[in-house]
Each structure stands twice: as C-alpha cells, then as structure tokens.
Amino acid sequence: MAGLRQQFANAREGWTFDEEGYFANGLYSQEVVATGQQMGVRIFTRDERLYCYPALIRISPNEKAVSIDNTSDIF
Secondary structure (H helix, E strand, C coil): CHHHHHHHHHHHHHCCCCHHHHHHCCHHHHHHHHHHHHCCCCCEEECCEEEECCEEEEEECCCCEEEECCEEEEC
C-alpha cells in the first residue's frame, strides 16, 4: 500500500497541466461541442458562448467559472 501511495504522490507532483490556457484558448469549448455532437446534442458556438437550446453556456477562464443560464460553477 505504501508503494501505491508513493506512486500517487509522484504522479500528482509531476502533473503539469495549464488549465487556464486550456480554457482560454478555446480547447475546452471545442471539447464540450464535440462531446455534445457525439451524443446527438445540437450545440454550437457564437460570441464566445455555447448555445444548446434552451440553455446558454458561458465559459469564463479569468473567473475560472462555467455559467449555464447565468448560474456559475467554479472549476
């Protein structure tokens, strides 16, 4: 068990992911649209917002938040 804990700690310390860049450069939005389309959901991007009738989705990288119909969740 100690070996597993050490492997987990090593993986966590070695993980480098630019989350702000991922959200700011639009990759997150593209992933959401692609996933929605794969699932048969009609979703498209306009004016930095995602539209999925009847919902409006706004991704705010600076605020680290995703708003769905003006209700925010922090990521």
